[in-house]
Amino acid sequence: MSTETQIEVVMPQMGVSVSEGTITKWLKQPGDPIARDEPLLEISTDKVDTEVPSPGEGVLAEILVQEGETVEVGTVIARIGAAAAPAPPTGPAAAPAPPLAPVAAPPEPPPGSVEPGPVVSERGPEAPADEWAATDNGKRFISPVVARIAAEHGVDLAVVPGTGTGGRVTKKDILAYIASRAPAPPEEPGLATEPAPAAVATPAPPPPAQPPPAPATSAPAAPPSPAPPAAPEPLQAAPGEALEPMSAMRRGIAEHMRRSLDTAAHVTSAIEVDMSRVVALRQKLKPQVERDHGVNLTYLAFIARAAVDTLADYPWINGEIRDDQIVTRSFVNLGIAVELAEGKGLIVPVLRNAETLNLLGIAKGIADLAQRARGKKLLPDEVQGGTFTITNPGSYGTFHGTPIINQPQTAILGTYAVVKRPWVVQDELGNDVIAIRPIMNLTLTYDHRLVDGALAGRFLRDLREKLEVWDEAAY
Amino acid sequence: MAELTYIQAISEGLRQEMRRDPRVFVLGEDVGVYGGAFKVTLGFQEEFGPWRVIDTPLSETAIVGGATGAALMGLRPVAEMQFADFVSCAWDHLVTVAAKQFFRARTPIPIVVRLPSGGGFSGGPFHSQNPESSFAHIPGLKIVCPATPADAKGLLATAIEDPNPVLFFEHKHLYRRIKAEVPEERYTIPFGQARTHRPGDDAVVVTWGAMVHTAAEAAERLAGEGYEVEVLDLRTLIPWDEERVLESVRRTSKVLVLHEDTRTGGFGAEIAATIAERAFEHLDAPIVRVAAPDTPVPFSPPLEKAFIPQVEDVVQALQELLAY
Numbered sequence: 001m002s003t004e005t006q007i008e009v010v011m012p013q014m015g016v017s018v019s020e021g022t023i024t025k026w027l028k029q030p031g032d033p034i035a036r037d038e039p040l041l042e043i044s045t046d047k048v049d050t051e052v053p054s055p056g057e058g059v060l061a062e063i064l065v066q067e068g069e070t071v072e073v074g075t076v077i078a079r080i081g082a083a084a085a086p087a088p089p090t091g092p093a094a095a096p097a098p099p100l101a102p103v104a105a106p107p108e109p110p111p112g113s114v115e116p117g118p119v120v121s122e123r124g125p126e127a128p129a130d131e132w133a134a135t136d137n138g139k140r141f142i143s144p145v146v147a148r149i150a151a152e153h154g155v156d157l158a159v160v161p162g163t164g165t166g167g168r169v170t171k172k173d174i175l176a177y178i179a180s181r182a183p184a185p186p187e188e189p190g191l192a193t194e195p196a197p198a199a200v201a202t203p204a205p206p207p208p209a210q211p212p213p214a215p216a217t218s219a220p221a222a223p224p225s226p227a228p229p230a231a232p233e234p235l236q237a238a239p240g241e242a243l244e245p246m247s248a249m250r251r252g253i254a255e256h257m258r259r260s261l262d263t264a265a266h267v268t269s270a271i272e273v274d275m276s277r278v279v280a281l282r283q284k285l286k287p288q289v290e291r292d293h294g295v296n297l298t299y300l301a302f303i304a305r306a307a308v309d310t311l312a313d314y315p316w317i318n319g320e321i322r323d324d325q326i327v328t329r330s331f332v333n334l335g336i337a338v339e340l341a342e343g344k345g346l347i348v349p350v351l352r353n354a355e356t357l358n359l360l361g362i363a364k365g366i367a368d369l370a371q372r373a374r375g376k377k378l379l380p381d382e383v384q385g386g387t388f389t390i391t392n393p394g395s396y397g398t399f400h401g402t403p404i405i406n407q408p409q410t411a412i413l414g415t416y417a418v419v420k421r422p423w424v425v426q427d428e429l430g431n432d433v434i435a436i437r438p439i440m441n442l443t444l445t446y447d448h449r450l451v452d453g454a455l456a457g458r459f460l461r462d463l464r465e466k467l468e469v470w471d472e473a474a475y
Numbered sequence: 476m477a478e479l480t481y482i483q484a485i486s487e488g489l490r491q492e493m494r495r496d497p498r499v500f501v502l503g504e505d506v507g508v509y510g511g512a513f514k515v516t517l518g519f520q521e522e523f524g525p526w527r528v529i530d531t532p533l534s535e536t537a538i539v540g541g542a543t544g545a546a547l548m549g550l551r552p553v554a555e556m557q558f559a560d561f562v563s564c565a566w567d568h569l570v571t572v573a574a575k576q577f578f579r580a581r582t583p584i585p586i587v588v589r590l591p592s593g594g595g596f597s598g599g600p601f602h603s604q605n606p607e608s609s610f611a612h613i614p615g616l617k618i619v620c621p622a623t624p625a626d627a628k629g630l631l632a633t634a635i636e637d638p639n640p641v642l643f644f645e646h647k648h649l650y651r652r653i654k655a656e657v658p659e660e661r662y663t664i665p666f667g668q669a670r671t672h673r674p675g676d677d678a679v680v681v682t683w684g685a686m687v688h689t690a691a692e693a694a695e696r697l698a699g700e701g702y703e704v705e706v707l708d709l710r711t712l713i714p715w716d717e718e719r720v721l722e723s724v725r726r727t728s729k730v731l732v733l734h735e736d737t738r739t740g741g742f743g744a745e746i747a748a749t750i751a752e753r754a755f756e757h758l759d760a761p762i763v764r765v766a767a768p769d770t771p772v773p774f775s776p777p778l779e780k781a782f783i784p785q786v787e788d789v790v791q792a793l794q795e796l797l798a799y
Contacts, residue, residue, distance in 0.1 A: 013596055019651040145728045148756040165799050171728045171759040 005082035007056040011065075011075045014045045021045040022070040023077065028060045034080060041077075058082050145171050152248050153178050249345040260407045264447035268402040268414075271460040275418050275438045277470045278302045293360060300336075300392050301363035303415050303442070306466040308332045308354045308362070311388060314459045317411045318388050321450055331355055335386030335406055336366055338373040347373045348406055350386040390415065394440070403445050410450050414443035479657040482650035484624035485589075486515045488631040489553060491661050493523055496551060499635055500527040503538055503555030503589075512557040513591060513650060539565035542586045543573045543640075551635055552586050559592035559644060560604045573640040574615030583638040587631070593685055593735055594783055595648040600771035603779075605684070605736040610642050611712050611745070617641045617666060618712040622687035624655045626710055629664030636663065646685040653688070667714035675703035678729035678796055681720055681746055683709040686733045686784065693789035702797055712742050720746065721754050728759035729796050735783055738766035760799040765792050 011021050025042040028034055039051040040060075061081035065071050142150075142157060146169055150157050160177045162169040237243045246254070282297055289297045311318040315328035334354040338347050349369035351357070357365060372378050389406045394416035403412045423437035442463065446456050479487060493499045500523070501516055507530040510517030520528040531538050535556060542552035556562050562569070565588075573584045594603030611618050617639050621627040627645065634641040672687050673694050680690040687708045694704040707723055709715050724730055730750060732743035747762040765784050773779050 143728075143759045144756045145759045168799070170799070 006061060007058060007080040008076045009040065009052075009055060009078040009080060011043070011071050011073050011077055012052055013073045014043070014050060020070055020072045023065055023067050025067055026063055026078075027051070028054075030060050030062055032060050034058065034060055054080065056080055140166060140168050142169065143171070146174050149174050149178070154248065154251065155181075247345065249347075253345060256407065257404050260404050263407055264405050264410075265449050266402070266405065266445055267448045267453065267456070268443050268445040269453065269456045269460060270400060270441055270443045271464050273440050273442055273464045273467050274423065275299070275440050275467065278467055279418070279438045281470055281472060289360060289363065293364065295360070295363050295367050297359075297363050298366070299418060299440070300390070300415065301359060301366060302467065302470070303413070304334060304336070304351075304354065304366065304390055305357075305359045305362050306463055306470075307388070307390065307413055308334060308357075309466060310459060310463045312355065313462065314455065316450055316455065317444075317446065317459055319410050319450065320387070320408050321410070321447070322408070326450065329387055331387070333385050333387045334362075335389035335409070336369060337389060337391040338370045340374060347378070347383060348386060348389060349373050349378055349382050350384065352385070389413070394418070399441050401443060403443070405445060405447055411444055411446040411456075414445065416441040416443075476656040476658055478654055479624050479628075480651050481621075481624045481627055481645070481653045482513060482515060484628040484657045485631060485645060486517070487657070488628035489515065490519065490522070492553075492632055492635045493519070493527065495661065496635075498549065498551040499553060500529065500545075500550060501553045501555060502529040502531050502542060504531055504533055504557050506530060506555050511555060513647070515555070515589070535561050535564035536568060539568040539573070539586070539588060542588070543568055543576070543584055546573075546584045546586045547576070547582055553589060553635060554586060555589045556591065558598075558602045559590035559606055560601050562588065562590055562606065562642075569610070569616065569640065569642075570613050574613050577639070578615060584640050585635075585638045587634045587637075587641045587643050590642055590644045591647045591650075592644045593646040593648050594772050594779060595685070597774055597776050597779055598647075598772070599774035603772035605644070605734070607642070607644050607712055608736055608740060608742040608745075611742050615639065616713060618644070619666070619710070620644045620646070620683040620712060621710060622646070622649070622653075622672070622684055622708050624653060624657045626664060626670070626708075628657055629662050630666075630710065632661060633663040633666060637666070644684065648685050649688075664710070666711045667716055668710065669716035669719040670708045670710055671705065672708045673704070673706040675705035676727055677702045677704055678731060678793060679705040679707055679720075679723040679727045680731045680733050680789070680793070681707050681709065681723070681743075682733040683712065684735060686735050689784060689786055690733055690789055692786045693793060696786070696790050697793055697797070700794075702793075704793060704797075715746070717749060717753070720750065724750050724754040725757045728757055729799070730758070731763045731765060731789070731792055731796055733765045733784060733789060735767060737769045738764060739769050741766050760796055763792055763796050765789055 014021060021043045022045070023041055024044050027039050027041055034040060034054045034057065036055070036057045037053040040054040041052050043050060043052055058080040059082075061079040063078045065075065065077040071077065140157075140162060146157070149155070149171070150160075155174060155178065157169050157174070160169045160174055162173055164170040164173070235243055278299065282299065282302065286297045289295055311332050316326065318329055318332055320327040331352075332354045334351040335348040336351060338349060339345075340347060349372070351362070351365045351369060354362060354365070369378070369382065372382075386406060386409060388409055389412045391403045391412060392415045393401050393403075394414075397417045399416045399419065401414050401416065403414050405412050418438045418440045420436050421439045422434050423439060424432050425435045425437070427433050442460060444456050444460055489501065493501070501519065503511070505512060506516045507520040507525060507528045509530075510519070516528060531541070538554045538556075539562075542554040545552045556565075569588070573586060576582055576584045590606075592605050592607070594605075596603075607618050607620060610616050617634070617637060619630050619634055619641060621630050631643060634643050673691050675694065680694065682690050687706060690704075690706045694706050697704050705723055705727060707720065709720075730747075732746050734741050734743050736742065741764075743764045743766055747764060750758070750762055765788055767782050767784065770782065773782055
């Protein structure tokens with residue numbers, strides 16, 4: 001009971017840098033009465049020797065630290081009991097005044113900017129946190145790092161459970177979600193942060209307007225559940241196998257290829273084209289085009305030019321099935337499949353309004369897109385909105401293939417190696433003779449839901465015709 | 476290895492440099508006979524004589540001006556300010572002459588100005604400041620703020636060797652409070668290399684000087700709540716270890732910048748801005764600053780306690796950051 005009226009005597013701070021002091025002499029003994037500020041003891045520190053006055057009035061109750069001992073500043077060294085009148089509670093550093101507490105709150109506006117009204121706003125531990133994440137549109141705040149990780153991994157944040165303020169998805173939340181979804185560790189971010197690859201082969205899983213429900217094709221497989229799936233089982237490589245994480249682009253391609261096959265009824269028709277005229281024309285024009293325009297005139301440019309021209313007569317092949325409607329267009333946005341270095345994937349930049357370009361314009365456009373695709377300099381817009389695609393696997397000598405349609409388009413043209421073949425032609429007398437001719441196979445892979453075999457056949461026939469009787473003046 | 480206090484380590488390091496290099500000398504108010512306001516140079520005049528331990532008049536302008544002139548003539552002066560606060564009197568010599576001399580005339584000014592700084596002992600507005608950010612803004616000056624005895628000794632040796640003017644901020648509150656093992660032999664610690672005071676992956680506190688210990692104590696408390704908070708001691712502000720800070724930011728995604736200096740225009744603002752510029756996409760929460768409010772340092776003990784960031788302040792800010 002006496003403690004309430006006792007005054008604690010502490011080792012005083014005798015200089016700015018002094019942290020301890022030695023008691024050299026007690027000037028009072030227990031039981032001695034003492035007045036406030038009366039010398040009570042002598043101490044010695046690094047810097048000074050001095051007397052210490054009593055912090056209050058009363059009777060010296062007990063001495064806790066004996067002469068010759070060294071203690072830290074602030075240590076209680078003695079207690080003074082109450083005399084007749086209860087001493088005012090002058091307990092030294094023990095009780096910092098409560099009203100000052102808010103001053104220490106860390107996110108403190110400068111004094112000048114304090115708004116009128118309540119002097120210092122209540123900053124309970126919870127207040128600022130809520131303030132940080134508060135949004136008035138009902139949407140959860142997405143931090144920069146979470147946005148980046150979501151983009152890299154193609155995660156729809158709506159399905160990730162959030163544990164942050166206001167249900168915000170934290171970095172830990174999304175990493176846990178990804179770990180539970182796919183065991184592959186994240187790939188190097190460099191490639192994936194480029195805007196183009198994400199949009200590349202895929203216009204990304206859900207189009208922006210669509211809410212959480214996954215794209216139709218994957219819906220049955222993985223209904224989005226708010227709770228993260230059960231414990232991730234890390235993949236183990238069998239002896240002789242090696243594991244390698246899938247890049248975001250590769251995942252995009254994989255998803256898109258599967259989805260296209262699940263969507264369209266793929267059929268491929270092929271045709272053989274005598275490229276004699278194109279070969280001759282190219283030989284003639286190539287040096288000049290290279291010199292005057294710095295463009296390498298490729299066979300692809302000729303085929304693209306002829307295909308765009310042919311499409312004008314076949315709007316459905318340049319069309320699209322959208323819900324239960326058939327979309328046709330007055331323009332051709334020509335997708336050109338471009339392989340990235342070291343087999344790192346494929347990107348399909350789009351040459352817009354190709355129907356307005358002549359042979360040189362197409363050659364230039366393709367060269368520019370291919371170069372920027374390989375340099376990762378494409379803009380997101382340049383890999384979207386294609387209406388028809390050309391893929392050119394022939395540069396390695398293959399003579400046939402069955403490409404997969406770039407959704408939501410209807411057809412894709414494959415071009416293959418130009419090969420010298422013995423070819424039956426008619427001489428000027430109308431006799432069949434065998435000649436050596438540069439022959440190229442072209443394939444058209446089309447969505448049989450919209451394009452019948454006969455239509456595709458006619459398209460290929462017309463395309464062949466244009467290439468075989470190339471009219472230099474017209475192009 | 477001997478266990479030394481922070482101030483003993485500075486004293487020891489300075490003595491070693493003076494024994495090693497006859498060009499090194501000290502000057503300042505009461506550094507000779509009295510041994511310095513905080514006794515860093517106690518016994519120096521006996522060992523090195525009055526010409527290498529020079530008691531100067533009460534004029535910081537004269538001290539830094541004299542040091543600059545001596546450096547121009549090939550010496551390596553170590554000037555002592557009794558309190559960092561008083562360096563403002565020498566602003567012109569430091570900022571206009573010492574910082575720009577090499578740029579103007581290709582003559583290096585290898586001076587070290589020792590600046591006992593910081594509060595925590597009711598020193599009031601003239602004996603408690605941390606003016607490092609004012610000088611960090613001046614191209615041509617280097618800024619050192621050690622937090623441990625071993626760093627204080629190693630960084631002092633580097634500062635004396637450095638051909639530029641170096642401001643060496645010694646935190647008074649650490650002088651006799653911090654004790655640790657310090658190698659007896661001479662060694663240097665390169666400028667611009669942060670030190671991991673405490674490892675952790677959940678958040679990082681970027682700080683320096685006495686606040687390193689405040690942050691460490693806060694991190695220790697949060698370890699009890701299951702969080703591992705990294706404490707990164709910058710050790711030098713000019714140059715500062717941007718790469719090391721950014722590495723921590725990329726790993727933890729949550730940053731608290733802590734300093735004892737006042738908030739507006741403090742060096743924490745520079746760090747926060749750099750993080751926002753260079754690691755924006757790695758942030759999972761706003762960068763938080765904990766610093767003193769924008770007032771002079773109050774004398775009254777409870778007010779001063781409210782002014783200087785305390786362990787509780789850092790704990791609370793970290794809790795909010797971790798929960799964000």
